Amino acid sequence: MTTHPMSSPHPGTPDPTAPPTGEVLDVVGIGIGPSNLSLAALLAGAERTAGPGAPGGDGVRAVFLDRAERFTWHAGLMLPDVQMQVHYLKDLVTPVDPTSPYSFPAFLVENKRFYRLLVTGRSKVPRREFEQYCQWAAERVPNLRFGVDVRAVDWDGELFTVETGEGTYRARNVVTGTGLDPKLPACATGFEPHRVFHASQVLAQPRDFTGLRVAVVGGGQSGAEVVHHLLSTPDRPAAVLWGTSRDNLLPLDDTPFVDELFVPNYSTYFHGLPAARRAALVERQRMASDGVSASLLEAIYQRLYDLEELDGLDRPCRVLLGHRLTSVTDAAGALRTGWLAGDGSGLTEDVDVVICATGYRHDLPAPLHRLRELLVPGGELAVRADFSLEWRGPEQNRVYVQNAARHRFGVADPNLSLLAWRSATIANSLLGFERYDTGAVRAALDWVGHPAADADPDHDVPMAVLGHR
Known part of the structure; x- marks a missing residue:
């Protein structure tokens, strides 16, 4: 893969990514994952396309900081052969700026892959390739600084102060893109990290599962990826126990009309709904984002067939449907796991390792904890339509x-x-x-309101009607 040095400011222009000198920035971005990398690319694009003196022509003085030494994405879960669940054109920039030099097609062209990818027939690329693309973009997008640890964000009455290991930045606005914190069941905490750990840490250190009994907790995409890896790796465990509270290993619902939950029109509509209705819809639509790719379910089923029917193994993987992990205890060198079924019955299974594919915690990002009293007086993050938080400070600072x-x-x-x-x-x-068009797009469904939405969160609304155009 061809690489180039990161972009640098014009000669004579102060470098906004340099260590703090007291200069006030327009925004400091905390964390450089795909989200803030996308924002940095679009801000660079706004400056690139604006003429001198035009709105945005002077750009936004920004710096994006990350403690990592280089861009990585879910490194602990970058298992072989895992695939993206979204189309590769839903990249950092293309949906709003298709001419951007930071697009996935630009990455393909520069690396001489464009035609060959098309020949593969793929619409969803390997996760490793998306990470390669983001690393390629991170080498080109200006105003990124890696190897900088952000410790806290504060408000001094006029500006935000961003405390880092190399000094303090002062900015009118801040944007966090630090990702979510892994979530373990309460019963699975306090154990040695090589015995009980979150799925996001599977590849964080060398592991040899040969001959071990491994429990995987969680029936979503990550749990399925871990199970497939365990069944396919040369150091395959002696036995895998796959437990999920779901009634079955449910597929991702990415059929066309459900996929229209993932267009801007629906998110804009959803934002205007009352809280009870929003909570009910998120739960009911869970399989639109938390289900397992059908191709992965097929691959696991085929792998089990081969291991059992062709290789003659006796149940290399047991699946516990409708069972919730309720306890993990030490038992003569093993880990005794307790499981509770929906009908109230339970069972125990002894294993050597427990891998929890149990999701992530949605909470106030850690760097913002000092601002908690200014941001969440009611206990829940109130997010405006521009993704800024309601807070007690000045309107112009966000x-x-x-x-x-x-x-x-x-x-x-x-x-x-x-x-x-x-x-x-x-x-x-x-x-x-409005540098970028973020308005409604052409779609098959129009999301419309309904009086029952306010009165009854379990009512079958919102209604979707065929688009009029």
């Missing part, structure tokens, strides 16, 4: 959040499908004008 508003924007928020649209919304807000 705290934006990336991937932290599922309760306000729906199941699409933590998904990459609306990555570029969300970043464009934030970019427009920072620029003070």
Whole structure:
């Protein structure tokens, strides 16, 4: 893969990514995952296309910081052969800026892959390739600084102060894109990290599962990826126990009309719904984002067939449907796991390792904890339509959040499908004008209101009607 040095400012222009000198920035971005990388690329694009003196021509003075030494994405779960669940054109920029030099097609062309990818027939690429693309973009997008640990964000009455290991930045606005914290069941905490750990740490250190009994907790995409890996790796465990509270291993619902939950129109509509209705819809639409790719379910089933029917193994993987992990205890060198079924019955199974694919915690991002009293007086993050938080400070100073508003924007928020649209919304807000079109798009469904939505959160609304155009 061809690489180039990161972009640098014009000669004679102060470098906004340099260590703090007291200069006030327009925005400091905390964390450089796909979300803030997308925003940085769009802010650079706004400056690139604006003429001198035009709105946005002077750009937004920004710096994006990350403690990692280089861009990585879910490194602990970058298992062989895992595939994306979204189309590769839903990249950092293309949905809102298709001419951007930071697009996935630009990455393919520069690396001489364009035609060959088309020949593969894929619409969803391996996760490793998306990470390669993001690393390629991170080498080109200006104003990124890796190896900088952000410790806290404070408000001094006039500006935000961003405390880092190399000094303090001062900015009018901040935007967090630090990702979510892994969530373990309460009963699975306090054990040695090589015995009980979150799925996001599977590849964090060398592991040899040969001859071990491994329990995998969770029936979503990550749990399925871990199970497939365990059944396929040369150091295959002696036995896998796969437990899920779901009634079956349910597929991702990515059929066409359900996929329209992942267009801007629906997220905008969802944001305007009352809280009870939003909560009910997120739960009912869970399989639109938390289900397992059908191709992966097929691969696991075929792998089990081969191991049992061709290799003659006796149940290399047992699946516990409708069972919730309730206890993990030490038992003569083993881990005794307790499981509770929906009918109230229970069982125990002894294993050697427990891997929890139990999701992530949606909470106030850690760097913002000092601002908690200014941001969440009612206990829940109130996220505006531009992804800034309601707070007690001046209107012109804002705290934006990336991937932290599922309760306000729906199941699409933590998904990459609306990555570029969300970043464009934030970019427009920072620029003070609509540089990127984030309005309604052409779609088959129109999301319309219904009086029952306010009165009864379990009523079958919102209604979707065929688009009029």
